[in-house]
Amino acid sequence: MQFNHPAGVLPQLKEDFHEVSPHPHSHHILHDRFGTSRGHVAATHITFVGSPLSTTGNSDFRRLRDCCPRLQEVDLRRSLCQALPPNALFACHRLQTLLLPDSLQSIGARACYACDSLTTLILPPGVTEVGDEAFAGCRRLRSLTLSGRPKLGRLTFAGLDSLQEIQVSAAVPPPAHPSTFLGLRGRSLRLRVPRGSEQAYRTAPGWSLLYEADEDAAQPAGPLGLLPAPDSLVQTGGTLLLRHLGGIEADPSLTNEYQHALQLLATRTTYRPGRGRARLLLRVDSTYSRHTDEAYRLEVTTRGICITGGSPRGVFWGLMTLSQLLDTPDPEARCSALPTLVITDQPRTALRELMVDPARIFISLDDLRPFVVEMARYKFNALHLHLVDDQAWRIEIKSYPLLTEQGSSRVGMDDMPLQISGYYTQEEMRDFVAFAARYHVEIIPEIEMPGHEVAAIHCYPRLTCGGQQVPLRTTCGVSNELLCPGEEFVYEFLGNVFRELSTVFPSRYIHLGGDEAGNPPLGCWTHCAKCDSLRHALGITTTDGSENWRLQDYLFRRVIDTLRTQYDKVPMFWYETDFREIPAGCITFAWRHGLTAAAIRAAVDNGARIMLCPGEHCYLDYPAAAGDMPEVNWGMPVTTLEQTYRLDPAWGFGADFEEAHLMGVAGTLWSECIPSVERLYYMAFPRAMALAEAGWSAARRRCWEDFQRRAERQMQQQAARRLLHPTAR
Numbered sequence: 125m126q127f128n129h130p131a132g133v134l135p136q137l138k139e140d141f142h143e144v145s146p147h148p149h150s151h152h153i154l155h156d157r158f159g160t161s162r163g164h165v166a167a168t169h170i171t172f173v174g175s176p177l178s179t180t181g182n183s184d185f186r187r188l189r190d191c192c193p194r195l196q197e198v199d200l201r202r203s204l205c206q207a208l209p210p211n212a213l214f215a216c217h218r219l220q221t222l223l224l225p226d227s228l229q230s231i232g233a234r235a236c237y238a239c240d241s242l243t244t245l246i247l248p249p250g251v252t253e254v255g256d257e258a259f260a261g262c263r264r265l266r267s268l269t270l271s272g273r274p275k276l277g278r279l280t281f282a283g284l285d286s287l288q289e290i291q292v293s294a295a296v297p298p299p300a301h302p303s304t305f306l307g308l309r310g311r312s313l314r315l316r317v318p319r320g321s322e323q324a325y326r327t328a329p330g331w332s333l334l335y336e337a338d339e340d341a342a343q344p345a346g347p348l349g350l351l352p353a354p355d356s357l358v359q360t361g362g363t364l365l366l367r368h369l370g371g372i373e374a375d376p377s378l379t380n381e382y383q384h385a386l387q388l389l390a391t392r393t394t395y396r397p398g399r400g401r402a403r404l405l406l407r408v409d410s411t412y413s414r415h416t417d418e419a420y421r422l423e424v425t426t427r428g429i430c431i432t433g434g435s436p437r438g439v440f441w442g443l444m445t446l447s448q449l450l451d452t453p454d455p456e457a458r459c460s461a462l463p464t465l466v467i468t469d470q471p472r473t474a475l476r477e478l479m480v481d482p483a484r485i486f487i488s489l490d491d492l493r494p495f496v497v498e499m500a501r502y503k504f505n506a507l508h509l510h511l512v513d514d515q516a517w518r519i520e521i522k523s524y525p526l527l528t529e530q531g532s533s534r535v536g537m538d539d540m541p542l543q544i545s546g547y548y549t550q551e552e553m554r555d556f557v558a559f560a561a562r563y564h565v566e567i568i569p570e571i572e573m574p575g576h577e578v579a580a581i582h583c584y585p586r587l588t589c590g591g592q593q594v595p596l597r598t599t600c601g602v603s604n605e606l607l608c609p610g611e612e613f614v615y616e617f618l619g620n621v622f623r624e625l626s627t628v629f630p631s632r633y634i635h636l637g638g639d640e641a642g643n644p645p646l647g648c649w650t651h652c653a654k655c656d657s658l659r660h661a662l663g664i665t666t667t668d669g670s671e672n673w674r675l676q677d678y679l680f681r682r683v684i685d686t687l688r689t690q691y692d693k694v695p696m697f698w699y700e701t702d703f704r705e706i707p708a709g710c711i712t713f714a715w716r717h718g719l720t721a722a723a724i725r726a727a728v729d730n731g732a733r734i735m736l737c738p739g740e741h742c743y744l745d746y747p748a749a750a751g752d753m754p755e756v757n758w759g760m761p762v763t764t765l766e767q768t769y770r771l772d773p774a775w776g777f778g779a780d781f782e783e784a785h786l787m788g789v790a791g792t793l794w795s796e797c798i799p800s801v802e803r804l805y806y807m808a809f810p811r812a813m814a815l816a817e818a819g820w821s822a823a824r825r826r827c828w829e830d831f832q833r834r835a836e837r838q839m840q841q842q843a844a845r846r847l848l849h850p851t852a853r
């Protein structure tokens with residue numbers, strides 16, 4: 125292998141190199157074909173010569189993808205590489221040139237998904253198969269050459285916005301899926317095929333799309349495949365032709381829902397305002413359900429569509445159901461007809477959230493907006509933002525400017541030498557909260573304490589017992605540094621943070637973390653003079669370890685009191701067994717493997733409510749199959765789609781528990797191993813769909829086999845949406 129640094133770039137890179145290299149705790153040391161040198165960290169051009177690149181575990185491809193953030197060119201022409209494995213170069217945004225060897229035979233699914241700096245691609249003649257989405261979203265690709273006759277998969281070349289030319293050598297069109305070139309219909313691009321074979325291409329599956337004009341191909345709706353499954357659905361045998369729809373009528377409280385409805389009809393159907401007599405009616409009836417204001421009824425008759433909700437939220441969920449009914453097999457086609465039917469529906473649990481972690485690896489609000497829209501499609505109603513941790517502080521606090529000035533930028537997450545910077549200003553966050561509210565998704569902020577707080581301690585060392593500055597953490601795991609419960613500044617600090625946050629986040633909920641601040645980290649309170657005097661003042665005399673848990677209890681009670689009395693907030697926590705009592709009225713999260721039953725008993729005993737996100741089912745940062753991304757991690761177990769689907773939100777505790785104590789379900793996307801927004805989607809879906817159904821649909825409506833069929837269809841629709849409309853709509 126040769127590293128080739130263009131002149132003028134190296135000095136600056138060297139700096140990064142020095143920041144990156146001394147990771148004392150990094151678990152992942154680079155070797156093999158990459159050698160022991162860390163030169164690749166700064167490499168912009170890499171040429172491989174000779175033996176094939178490794179493809180499993182911490183493979184050469186995984187390191188190219190995750191550990192070479194400046195990579196612009198990969199030259200494999202002199203390597204003996206036979207396969208690009210699935211996800212080989214997934215979302216390598218800077219990769220401009222990929223030169224493939226004649227030995228290459230297959231390209232795996234998503235191998236170059238969203239490599240959106242690639243401009244030219246030549247597939248060598250020996251390639252026999254190019255997997256699903258292999259080059260989807262390569263938005264700058266201008267020229268594509270297929271030298272052989274490979275089989276092309278689903279969405280393999282979808283969303284290639286800049287493509288101008290396709291050159292194919294095969295006289296017989298390569299076998300292609302109908303969606304291979306999705307997004308290229310109606311484009312003026314040059315398709316060069318061998319003389320005499322044009323007619324064959326014109327009619328071949330997949331290829332024919334390139335010859336179609338960009339008109340509104342009207343298609344009847346596909347078979348129903350709603351996800352999450354509604355409570356009841358009855359088809360009444362008729363058909364509503366959508367060109368008969370002439371207008372929308374909505375109650376005055378439904379201006380937001382009216383806008384969504386208009387958008388749906390205008391972009392997804394053959395609706396022509398003013399033409400037909402049929403109507404889409406949106407109504408609120410607050411007496412509609414005794415159980416929840418999220419319930420709705422959706423009726424389609426030959427005279428129109430009527431959605432009645434217990435509140436604007438209910439109406440909105442009805443619209444999300446309608447949106448799925450409008451899906452067509454060809455995602456670019458408009459829906460022209462709906463079967464007549466009656467759906468009545470309501471959620472099983474009240475809070476259905478996904479948790480995103482911008483602390484470990486930053487994610488911009490622009491990237492989160494379309495994610496919120498996808499969540500809403502599956503009737504999630506909360507996005508929980510893990511805003512602070514040992515690695516960064518991500519929300520502006522005007523009283524403590526250092527938090528974002530010094531606590532939001534670092535290089536490195538384990539062995540990934542990435543520059544990770546960014547934070548949300550309060551104004552940007554307010555705007556985001558308002559955006560999400562239009563989709564009835566509430567934003568729940570989390571400020572961790574007393575552990576996972578190194579970023580704050582780094583900026584304000586007085587927050588910790590020793591008062592010593594500590595560096596931002598660049599690895600996963602648990603730090604031994606905690607907030608000091610005996611230091612008054614800690615309470616002043618948290619009070620000011622919450623005062624400011626209360627003007628940014630209208631949610632009634634606020635998450636206070638509370639996880640992994642047990643032993644050994646808790647030991648740091650044992651030899652602290654301030655903690656000593658607090659123990660003394662509180663009359664704590666035990667020395668068996670319980671004394672520090674009691675200090676933690678004190679800290680939480682003070683903070684909870686402030687949040688309740690001054691801001692009317694409901695505090696949330698990650699459940700830890702040692703933290704014996706859950707303050708009444710709080711919400712605890714069951715997250716640890718094997719501890720869900722204990723967490724539920726504690727919630728019941730303490731009159732608290734509980735969210736279920738047990739690692740066995742809900743940790744969406746874990747790989748969904750052995751060997752899948754993230755191939756390199758801290759030893760995560762596998763959480764399959766089926767495991768997620770099999771989550772019983774009542775955990776076998778029955779209806780009374782469910783009624784009195786179950787708050788909902790959460791899926792966590794801790795981001796230690798999620799270095800791009802594309803990876804966030806990859807980890808989240810389809811498992812989040814399974815979780816959505818666990819949280820929304822009644823047990824009698826759930827069926828794993830049927831879910832798989834529906835999820836597959838939803839995944840195709842989602843992939844197409846993201847490739848065709850990358851911004852929120």
Ligand code: TNX
Pocket residue numbers: 576639640698715743745794795796
């Ligand atoms: C444990 S889950 C944590 C997080 C990590 C996560 C990785 C929880 C409450 N704490 O700090 O990011 O594992 O999966």
